Structure formats: C-alpha cells, structure tokens
Amino acid sequence: MGLFERFLTLWVALGMGVGVILGLVLPGLFHTIAALEIAHVNLVVAVLIWVMIYPMMIQIDWAAIKDVGKKPQGLALTLVVNWLIKPFTMAALGVLFFQYLFAPWVDAPSASEYIAGMILLGVAPCTAMVFVWSQLVKGDANYTLVQVSINDLIMVVAFAPIAAFLLGVTHITVPWETLLLSTVLYVVLPLAAGMATRYLLQQRSQHAVTVFVARIKPWSITGLIATVVLLFGFQAGTMVAKPLVIAMIAVPLLVQSYGIFFISWWGARWLKLPHNVAGPACLIGTSNFFELAVAVAISLFGLNSGAALATVVGVLVEVPVMLSLVAMVNAWTPKPT
Template sequence: MGVFERFLTVWVALGIAAGVVLGLLMPSAFEWVAGMEYAQVNLVVAIFIWVMIYPMMIQIDWAAVKDVRKKPQGLMLTLVINWLLKPFTMAALGVLFFEYIFAPLVDPTSASEYIAGMILLGVAPCTAMVFVWSQLVKGDANYTLVQVSINDLVMVVAFAPIAAFLLGVTNVTVPWETLVLSTVLYVVLPLIAGLLTRSFLARKSTQAIGNFVAALKPWSVIGLIATVVLLFGFQAQTIIDKPLVIGLIAVPLVLQTYGIFFLSWWLARQMKLPHNIAGPACLIGTSNFFELAVAVAISLFGLNSGAALATVVGVLVEVPVMLSLVAMVNAWRPAEK
C-alpha cells in the first residue's frame, strides 16, 4: 500500500477537521458550492466522487463480467440484506432509541422525524461509494459492477413502496431526477470512461492498465478527502449548534452499520464466499445512498426538518465508520499462499 492508502484514516480525520473549520470560517463559500446542484445532486461532490471511482472502472474486465453469474451467492446476500433486512432493522432501532431510550431527551415530534430520516437512510443502499470501498478492500471489480447495477434496478421499484410502508404513508414522492441523475453521474459516465480508457491502454501493452491505475490511486484518495471536506463543511454550523442531537442520532446509525456488517460477514462466511466478493457484498449492504435519502427527506418533511437532519448525520458518520469496516475486511484477508 502507498502512503495515501496506509494513512487513509489520518487523511480522513484531517479532512473532517478541515471541513468543519473551513465551513465555520468561510460559510459563504460553502453555500456557493452547495448551490451548484441539480435535482438535489451537488455537481461538485459528483465530480469528486467521479474521480474516486474512475480508477475502479478501468479495472473492470468486461470479458470476465459474464462469469459473475456463475457465483450468484454474493448477489443474493446483497439483495437479502439491502431489501429484506436493513430497512426494517433501521426502523426498529429508530423506534427503540427515540420512542423509548432517548424519549426523555427529545420531543415526540422531533423524535418521529428523526425516525423517518433513519428509515429513508435504511431504504437507500449505497451506489457510488461502494466502488471506493470495494477498491480499498481489493474487491472483485467485475462483481462490484454487476452488484451495483442490479441493486440500482431493484431500487427503482422497491424504494418507494418500502419507504411508504415503514413511514406509514402512501404519498412518498421519489425524486426520480435525483435517482436517475445520480446513477448516470456515479455509474454510467465513469463506467463508459473506464471502458474506453481500458480499451485504449490494452492496445498499448499488458502492463499499461496496471501502471495507469497505480498512477491514479493518489487522485482517488484525494477525491475522497475532498468529498469529506465538502460534506463536513456544508454541515459545520449544524455540528456546532446541535452536537447533542447529532450524537443521539449517530448512536443507532452506528449500531445499525456495525450490526448489518457483522451479520452480512457471518452469512458470507457461512456461504463460503471468496474474500474479494464477500468484502464488497457486505459493504454495499452497510453503507447508504445518502444523496437520495437527503433529497427525499427534504421533499417530504422540509429542509429544516428532523428527518433531513437525520439523513445528514448519516452522511457524517458513514465515512469514518466505513473506513473502520474497510480496515477489518483487509485485516481478515486470508494470507496469500
């Protein structure tokens, strides 16, 4: 591992601190960047995420993608965790903490909105960042692509019904522009770019692809850190103004993340999945598609609602927690023979 990957946790911690400090010192600059969005998708963040996942797309061997169907267990694990377990455990934890454990600390209206925001996070499994986590754990690039593609297709038909059921309403409005635009920006465009780049490099030499990806790795990490700085900069004032509320919301979110991961990992071991498939299979069920969750929370409950705040807290806790899970997956990698 290079110096960027070896000290990734340190860089992320510095990025979090820098984001909060810069957000407090230059709020107008972050407001300007936050305004550069379309259909609730921030275009600057999209560019940084694109930089992160582009190297992963170059590694996809299209000749090997068809072989994924020979090992469907990983896809089945992901689908079960994402759509039959995760939304319901998130809802259960939200109710447990905000209607019982934390009930004396928050008013009932705010509590119900926090639960709603948590539910929206639980029903929105990750898309773009999975490519980053997969790359960090040396996951199978071909499997990760197929996994994300199938998950996106399921999300189109399953997100609204499950969210409506768990929220107890029937008028959940899915911002389709957000869903489609995010998929295009985070999957389709970098996928096409990666395919064209790989085809071009393959014509030069067999080593050209590996050399080019190695050269891009530092930029991938820089994209991750820049994304962290922006996300924490956007919410710097909220972090300072409402530390207790953010801490309360973070508790069940962190428990959910670790709980889902360890359950997924145990199931992956029982299914005897290879390490390079078990890693991304467990991580996609653990992380969240926060852009979609935030957009729906704002459209349903308002920009300043507790639901919107809960989805934002999901953004804040995800990167540090996911990095700890990446470290675990790497530590559990079987020794090479």
C-alpha cells in the same frame, strides 16, 4: 499500499476538521457550492465522486463479467441484506431509540422526523462509494459492478414502496430525477469513461492499463477526502449548534452499521464466499446512498427538518465507520499458505 492508503484514516480525520473550520469561517463559500445542484444532486460533489470511482472503473474486465453468474451466492447475499433486512432493522432501531430510550430528551414530533430520516438511509443502499471500499479491500471489481448495477435497478422500483410502508404514509414523493441523475453521474458516466480508457490502453498493451491505474490511483483517495471536506463544511453550523442531537442520532446509526456488517459477514462465511466477493458484499450492505436519502428527506420534510438532519448525520458517521470495517475485512483476509 501507497502513502494515501496507509494513512487514510488520518487524512479523513483531517478532512473532517478542515471541513468544519472552513464551514464556520467561510459559510458563504459553502452556500455557493451547495447551490450548484440539479435535481438536488450537488454538481461539485458529483465531480469528486466521479474522480473517486473512475480509476476503479478502468480496472473492470468486461470479459470476466459473464463469470459472475457462475457464483451467484454473493449477489444473493447482497440483495437479501439490502432489501429484506436492512430497511426494517433501521426502522426498528429508530423506534427503539427515539420513542423509548431517548424519549425523555426528544419531543415527539422531532423524534418522528429523526426516525423518518433513518428510514430513508436504510432504504438507500450504496451506489458510488462502494467502489472505493471495494478497492480498499481488494474486492473483485467486476463482481462489485454487477452488485451495484442490480441494486440500482431494484432501487428504482423498490425504494418508494418500502419507504412509504415504513414511513406509514400512502403518498410519498420520490425525486426520480435525483435517482436517475445520480445513477448516471455516479455509475454510467465514469463507467463509460473507464471502458473507453481501458480499450485505448489495451490497444497499446495490457501492461499499459496497470501502469495508468497505478499513476491515477491517488486521485481516488484525494476525491474521497475532498468530498469529506465539503460535506462537513456544508453542515459545520449544525454540528456546532446541535452536538447532543447529532450524538443521539449517531448511536442507532452506529448500531445499525456494525450490526448489518456482522450479519453480512456471518452470511458470507456460511456461504463460503471468497474474500474478494465477501468483502464488497458486506460493505455494500453496510453503507448508504446518502445523496439520495438527503435529497428525499429535504423534498418530503424540508431543508431544516429533523429528517434532513438525520440523513446528514448518516453522512458524517459513514466514512469513519466504513474505514473501520475496511480495516476489519483486511485484517480477516485469509493469509496465503
């Protein structure tokens, strides 16, 4: 592991602190950056995520994609956890905490909005960031691509019905532009760039691919840290103004994240999945497509709503949680004998 990967937790923690400080000192700058969006997709964040996942896309061997069908258990685990378990456990935890455990400290309308935001997180499985987590656990890049692609296809048809059912409404406006544009920006474009780059490098030699990826790999982590700085900068004021509410929202999100991970890990062990498939499968189920969840919360409930705040807390919680889970997966990697 390089310097960036070895001390990634430290860099992310520093990124969080820098983001909050800059957000408080230079709020105008972050408001300007936040306004650079199309269909609720922030273009600056999109570029940074693109930088994050481009190096992983170059490593995808398209000749090996066909082999995924020979071992479908990992894909089945991902789909069951993401679509049959995760949305419903998130909704149940939201109700448990905000209608019962935290009821004395939260008014009913706010509680309902916090639950709604959590539900939107639970119905949006991770798309872009999972390529980063997969690389950090030495996951199979080809298998990860297939898992993400099928999740995206299912999300197009399943997101709205499941969200509508769990929110208890009959009419839910899903920003399809956001969903489609996010998929293009976070998956299709970097994938196309990675394919083209790999093809050109292979014209020289197979070794050229390895050398080039090693050279640009630090940019992936740099993109992650820069994204953290931006997200924390966007929400610096809210974090300072409502620390108790943020802490209360974070509790069920933490329970959900670690709970879903251990359910997935148990399933992977039961299916006897190899580490490079089990690792990404568990991390996909644990992380969220927070860009979509935030956009839908704002569209349905408003920018200053409790639902929007809950999805933002999901962003704040996700990176440190996912780093801890990456560490667990790597610690539990079978050692060669």
